[in-house]
Amino acid sequence: MFKRIIKFVLAVLVVFITYSFGFYAGENSVPSLNKVQGVINKEQPAGVRADFDIFWDAWKTATDKYVDRKTIDPQKMVYGAVEGMVASLGDPYTSFFTPEQSKMLEADINGSFSGIGAEIGFKNGVLTVIAPLKDSPAEKTGLRAGDRIGKIDGAFTGDLSLEEAVLKIRGERGTKVVLNIMREGFEEPRDFTITRDIITVPLVTLRMEQGGIAYIQLFNFLGDIDQEFQKVARQALAQGAKKVVLDLRNNAGGFLDSAIETASFFVPEGEVVAIEDFGNNGKQRNEFRSSGYRYFQTMPVVVLIDGGSASAAEIVAGALKDARNVPLVGEKTFGKGSVQEVVDLADGTSIKITVAKWLTPSGASIHEQGIEPTIKVEMTAKDRDEGKDPQLEKALEVARGLESVSQ
Numbered sequence: 328m329f330k331r332i333i334k335f336v337l338a339v340l341v342v343f344i345t346y347s348f349g350f351y352a353g354e355n356s357v358p359s360l361n362k363v364q365g366v367i368n369k370e371q372p373a374g375v376r377a378d379f380d381i382f383w384d385a386w387k388t389a390t391d392k393y394v395d396r397k398t399i400d401p402q403k404m405v406y407g408a409v410e411g412m413v414a415s416l417g418d419p420y421t422s423f424f425t426p427e428q429s430k431m432l433e434a435d436i437n438g439s440f441s442g443i444g445a446e447i448g449f450k451n452g453v454l455t456v457i458a459p460l461k462d463s464p465a466e467k468t469g470l471r472a473g474d475r476i477g478k479i480d481g482a483f484t485g486d487l488s489l490e491e492a493v494l495k496i497r498g499e500r501g502t503k504v505v506l507n508i509m510r511e512g513f514e515e516p517r518d519f520t521i522t523r524d525i526i527t528v529p530l531v532t533l534r535m536e537q538g539g540i541a542y543i544q545l546f547n548f549l550g551d552i553d554q555e556f557q558k559v560a561r562q563a564l565a566q567g568a569k570k571v572v573l574d575l576r577n578n579a580g581g582f583l584d585s586a587i588e589t590a591s592f593f594v595p596e597g598e599v600v601a602i603e604d605f606g607n608n609g610k611q612r613n614e615f616r617s618s619g620y621r622y623f624q625t626m627p628v629v630v631l632i633d634g635g636s637a638s639a640a641e642i643v644a645g646a647l648k649d650a651r652n653v654p655l656v657g658e659k660t661f662g663k664g665s666v667q668e669v670v671d672l673a674d675g676t677s678i679k680i681t682v683a684k685w686l687t688p689s690g691a692s693i694h695e696q697g698i699e700p701t702i703k704v705e706m707t708a709k710d711r712d713e714g715k716d717p718q719l720e721k722a723l724e725v726a727r728g729l730e731s732v733s734q
Contacts, residue, residue: 382408406676414488418681419449420667422490426675431497442497443504444526445470446579447489448637448663454484454492457661458577458635461529461546468521470508471711472577472635472661477516478507498523512708530555533562538727539569542719545589548581548639553588560592560622570726571623573647574631576657576718580638583615583666590646591618593628593653600646602686603666613683617650627729628653629722632700637661645687645698655700656722664693 390399410423424431444463445456456474459465476484479495487495496504502523509516529546536542541563545556563571573593580586583601590600596619605611632644632655641660647653664685670678685693702725704718 409676410488413678413680418665419489420663420665421680422488422678424490424677424679428490428494429671429675429677431493441500441525442523443468443470443521444524445496446635446637447476447492447496448579448661449489450661454487454489456635457579457637457663460526461577463526464521464524468519470506470519470521471510472633473510475509476506477509478505480505481507500524531559533559535563535566535568536572536723539567540572540723540726541566541568541570542572542574542723544574545578545640547578548585548589552581552585556589556592557620560620564622568626570627570629570729572629572631572719572722572726573643574719574722575636575640575644576631576633577635578637578640579635579661580640580663583639583642586639586642587615588618590643591620592622593624593647594650595619595624598650599688600650601642602688602690603683604686604692605683612686617646627726629726629729630655631657631718631722632660632698633658633706633718634661636698637663641693641698642685642687645685645691645693648698648701649688649691654702654725655698656702656725657700657704657718658706659699660693660697662693662695662697664696 386404389404390396390401393399406423406425413421413423443465444460445465446458446460448455448457454476456465456470456472456476458472459470476492478484479487479492482495484492496506498504500523504521504523506519506521507516508519528549530550530552531546532544534542534544543559543563545552571593583603587600594600594617596617598617599614600617601615603613603615605613628647628651630644630647630653632640636644636657637660641662641664644655644660648655665681666683666685667679668682670680672678687693687698691698702721704721706716706718709715710717
């Protein structure tokens with residue numbers, strides 16, 4: 328009798344072990360996504376083949392084992408995952424934007440926001456000031472194009488994305504931010520304390536110089552620049568302009584369409600202004616041609632550039648140099664020759680993604696190469712401190728030496 332009981336217990340135990348093993352094996356053979364409950368919109372896009380097991384295993388591990396599970400925000404985890412995916416492309420100008428960041432991007436495009444008034448970007452992997460805006464807190468505090476930002480309020484910038492850096496620099500009007508800056512000529516980094524303010528992005532100004540030279544300073548290619556530039560062009564002609572000095576220094580760029588429009592004031596109709604290269608070994612390209620606005624097409628033109636000239640400013644400078652052999656005076660441009668497209672996603676999020684790179688009409692790449700001046704003139708710290716502008720002086724000198732053409 329006792330032996331029968333032992334055999335029965337052993338049989339039950341074997342069945343239990345076998346069942347448990349089978350359940351465990353079956354549970355682990357279920358796709359990882361099915362282990363995570365409450366997931367919506369989980370269908371994989373057509374044509375995409377990727378094993379997401381590791382993602383969902385990591386998700387489940389985090390939500391099951393993290394010590395402060397009550398603090399977990401699933402939506403923030405989704406945002407973080409998408410941000411990491413986009414960052415894996417290795418392009419500092421391709422970024423994921425949360426709803427808050429998307430609103431900030433829209434404010435940038437509309438040309439009014441609270442901050443220090445400096446365009447920043449990555450150069451050789453280092454967070455760098457592309458250009459301070461005219462009359463901005465950044466300019467008034469002494470920031471310059473090319474300044475390398477090592478810290479923001481004591482936090483190192485090495486691991487920050489561009490958007491994270493911008494968020495740290497932005498803030499309410501009247502508050503302060505400390506940027507740790509290294510520049511050529513500094514023996515060691517220095518702290519710059521800047522008081523934030525409402526930033527209204529300037530557009531374009533006109534000043535007539537001796538000899539009928541229209542000195543046009545173009546600060547960016549945002550907002551209503553198309554209409555404003557046309558107004559300035561008409562004013563210049565009405566005031567007897569015979570030559571033009573176009574100042575694109577510290578112009579960090581803006582809209583492609585505005586760059587093409589601006590170049591069309593100088594370049595004959597039908598001439599190539601820029602080439603948009605979508606990769607694929609050069610098989611996918613768009614050519615953008617001048618609309619041929621008859622304002623400055625036959626006038627002698629000189630263009631001023633420097634390390635703060637970027638993006639759309641480089642497109643215009645390259646177009647005038649290639650299409651009309653216009654002399655470029657100053658220093659090498661920044662080299663931000665890539666095209667970003669903003670794609671709206673769900674819940675107010677968005678992705679700004681690099682979709683192409685810019686080439687000049689001759690086919691030269693702008694991205695990370697920049698555009699070299701035909702007449703190199705440096706602006707020294709002493710020049711700035713003394714209020715001198717040898718680059719502008721040289722540009723005016725060159726313009727006066729160019730032969731005018733009857734309009």
